[in-house]
Amino acid sequence: MTTLLITGGTLDKDYQPLSGELEFEQTHLSAMLKQNRVQPFPTMKTLMLKDSLAMTQADRQTILDACLNQASQRIVITHGTDTMVETARFLLAASDPDLPAKTIVLTGAMRPWALGRSDADFNLGAALMAAQCLTPGVYVCMNGQVFPADRVEKNRASGRFERLSSPHSSHS
Numbered sequence: 001m002t003t004l005l006i007t008g009g010t011l012d013k014d015y016q017p018l019s020g021e022l023e024f025e026q027t028h029l030s031a032m033l034k035q036n037r038v039q040p041f042p043t044m045k046t047l048m049l050k051d052s053l054a055m056t057q058a059d060r061q062t063i064l065d066a067c068l069n070q071a072s073q074r075i076v077i078t079h080g081t082d083t084m085v086e087t088a089r090f091l092l093a094a095s096d097p098d099l100p101a102k103t104i105v106l107t108g109a110m111r112p113w114a115l116g117r118s119d120a121d122f123n124l125g126a127a128l129m130a131a132q133c134l135t136p137g138v139y140v141c142m143n144g145q146v147f148p149a150d151r152v153e154k155n156r157a158s159g160r161f162e163r164l165s166s167p168h169s170s171h172s
Helices: 029-035 057-069 084-093 120-133
Strands: 002-008 014-016 021-023 043-050 074-078 103-107 137-142 145-148 152-155 160-163
Touching: 002 057, 002 120, 029 120, 043 057, 057 074, 057 084, 074 120, 084 103, 084 137, 084 152, 103 120, 120 137, 137 160, 145 160
Parallel strands: 002 043, 002 074, 074 103, 103 137
Antiparallel strands: 014 021, 137 145, 152 160
């Protein structure tokens, strides 16, 4: 069984007509999963609804703790794309011996699901499948591709995630 941890990001934002802003009201994940007839329905836990640019190291620790406390060995995390790679690397660098036994896949969207014409459904479906098929480790799943956490970056100019030719080192 897969566990879905929800942290927010563009995927879960919605347009607020009074303010003209994209904001969080609630997660859309349950509606997305039902609409796409996902079976079996994953266990879901909302950790936060936050723009990833506002995420702190304490938030990343909350995500890590939630991963460690899940009975499931397969975890998908919805996350904003701006700092998804940073969170993936934080999880990868975690020294807890329980983490490597889990398959953790982070995903998100470049456009909010509630606005339509979003990549959210595609990315979520790909991440759920990837979590079932990958060996234990930490991954980012976006744009129909899966990347190891230490070999990915977001190309802000193209709005895509790309594979790095060599592993990212936190010491470089």
